[in-house]
Amino acid sequence: xxxxxxxxxxxxxxxxxxxxxxxxxxxxxxxxxxxxxxxxxxxxxxxxxxxxxxxxxxxxxxxxxxxxxxxxxxxxxxxxxxxxxxxxxxxxxxxxxxxxxxxxxxxxxxxxxxxx
Amino acid sequence: xxxxxxxxxxxxxxxxxxxxxxxxxxxxxxxxxxxxxxxxxxxxxxxxxxxxxxxxxxxxxxxxxxxxxxxxxxxxxxxxxxxxxxxxxxxxxxxxxxxxxxxxxxxxxxxxxxx
Numbered sequence: 534x535x536x537x538x539x540x541x542x543x544x545x546x547x548x549x550x551x552x553x554x555x556x557x558x559x560x561x562x563x564x565x566x567x568x569x570x571x572x573x574x575x576x577x578x579x580x581x582x583x584x585x586x587x588x589x590x591x592x593x594x595x596x597x598x599x600x601x602x603x604x605x606x607x608x609x610x611x612x613x614x615x616x617x618x619x620x621x622x623x624x625x626x627x628x629x630x631x632x633x634x635x636x637x638x639x640x641x642x643x644x645x646x647x648x649x
Numbered sequence: 650x651x652x653x654x655x656x657x658x659x660x661x662x663x664x665x666x667x668x669x670x671x672x673x674x675x676x677x678x679x680x681x682x683x684x685x686x687x688x689x690x691x692x693x694x695x696x697x698x699x700x701x702x703x704x705x706x707x708x709x710x711x712x713x714x715x716x717x718x719x720x721x722x723x724x725x726x727x728x729x730x731x732x733x734x735x736x737x738x739x740x741x742x743x744x745x746x747x748x749x750x751x752x753x754x755x756x757x758x759x760x761x762x763x764x
Contacts, residue, residue: 565749565750567752569755574757576653576740576742576755576756576757576758577692577740577742578755579752579754582750582752584750623692628749629749629750636694636697637694637749638694639691640691641690641691642690642691
């Protein structure tokens, strides 16, 4: 069975500092990994994904994430946080088995608070 | 282009009433998904459609929940005899195809409150 863990309910960062939001996963096959962001009273917005290839993927708004197969992690990072980055972040995984649909499983979410 | 839209944005109903939630996916997206998000929690998968068929209904919490999709476009999620535990935000998403590597695009959600 697939699962996603986001070990931190909340991450607090000062504006201008680097940020990391952690995600670990469990899946039987090769993982497809995603990060989404949810701003207040809005739906989820896609940030980036890892399917195959380079372990470091770059996404929207200056975010990036690194796939680490040995640690089964896909941490979200940004070199310099902005107050406007404050939101709820979700990591998600699906099983990259060939063909067909594989359910996307979401983590519980991590609230990022960037302070001026 | 237009994103995923959902209506109504808010719905307040009394326990025992039926409700219908609507989702308009992005044009050309063949896959459509419904999720439930309870306050302070992550997303709970309910059902997905590939075209007009629903191969995976495993997430529907009870037989009070049903969904349909017509014309490979609009989808309706129906909750019969609503209960207070049904109160949540119901999110709809669509993607080009129902494959694990296609990112899903989400609507703003319908906030359902059952009194």
